[in-house]
Amino acid sequence: MEQGSQFFSRIPSLDDASPTPLYMQLQDLIRTAIESGAFPPRLTLPAERDISEQLGISRVTVRKAISGLVEDGLLVRQQGSGTFVMSRIDKQFGKLSSFSEDMAAKGRMVTSKWLGRTKANISTEEALAFGLSLGSQVYRFRRVRYADAEPMAIEVTTIAETALPSETAVGASIYDALAQQGQRPVRAMQRLRAVLFEPAQAQLLGVEPGGPALYIERRGYNSKGLMIEFTKSWYRGDAYDFVSEISCM
Numbered sequence: 001m002e003q004g005s006q007f008f009s010r011i012p013s014l015d016d017a018s019p020t021p022l023y024m025q026l027q028d029l030i031r032t033a034i035e036s037g038a039f040p041p042r043l044t045l046p047a048e049r050d051i052s053e054q055l056g057i058s059r060v061t062v063r064k065a066i067s068g069l070v071e072d073g074l075l076v077r078q079q080g081s082g083t084f085v086m087s088r089i090d091k092q093f094g095k096l097s098s099f100s101e102d103m104a105a106k107g108r109m110v111t112s113k114w115l116g117r118t119k120a121n122i123s124t125e126e127a128l129a130f131g132l133s134l135g136s137q138v139y140r141f142r143r144v145r146y147a148d149a150e151p152m153a154i155e156v157t158t159i160a161e162t163a164l165p166s167e168t169a170v171g172a173s174i175y176d177a178l179a180q181q182g183q184r185p186v187r188a189m190q191r192l193r194a195v196l197f198e199p200a201q202a203q204l205l206g207v208e209p210g211g212p213a214l215y216i217e218r219r220g221y222n223s224k225g226l227m228i229e230f231t232k233s234w235y236r237g238d239a240y241d242f243v244s245e246i247s248c249m
């Protein structure tokens with residue numbers, strides 16, 4: 001079924017006579033349709049103009065209804081591609097996988113926007129993390145990671161100088177580039193904490209400043225036990241569930 005007709009077959013009209021404000025009626029109907037599965041993850045909503053014309057309500061009303069659902073994390077507004085139903089991603093927290101592998105496993109297309117790709121002098125924080133002396137050099141990569149066209153995470157990665165021939169050796173995937181050098185991490189330590197997106201980060205991801213983020217630090221070690229990777233990731237808290245299997249010791 002065409003997406004607009006799927007929307008309007010479920011929400012054909014609103015009730016003018018009801019004491020419930022129109023934006024709230026629209027919100028409730030969309031929410032129920034999402035929660036019942038009638039509007040599946042990634043369904044694109046018709047344009048605000050089309051909803052307003054079809055239902056005979058103002059665009060301000062439509063926008064107000066949609067904004068509330070975006071704030072609740074049920075809908076995602078994407079510049080250029082419209083508004084669609086949020087799909088949450090289960091991420092195995094105990095698995096040493098890469099973003100590219102995680103997304104490929106979900107059938108999503110991975111792209112990244114480069115914010116930086118350099119070789120530089122190690123910072124104090126990196127020197128402490130790697131146990132290297134100040135004056136060493138490292139590779140630094142800063143990226144916004146996308147699943148299909150949807151921005152999912154910001155990642156700032158530092159790689160030990162010994163693990164790569166040059167910064168341009170990294171294309172779509174840092175783990176692929178490391179694997180080619182026989183340096184892919186085989187063990188990692190991770191720390192996760194809940195934080196709020198700073199305004200600049202929120203802008204990069206197209207989310208509200210102060211929205212929920214999962215901050216993850218990963219220290220990755222190669223098969224010889226040397227630390228290769230230090231990555232700080234900010235994953236969208238409204239898009240991810242972290243899943244792990246637990247058992248009795």
Ligand code: 16G
Nearest residue numbers: 098099100173174175176216218231
């Ligand atoms: C994941 C890793 C990150 C790693 C990146 C490599 C977590 C929390 N972080 O995002 O440490 O650097 O994948 O991805 O899983 P890539 O090979 O696609 O560049």
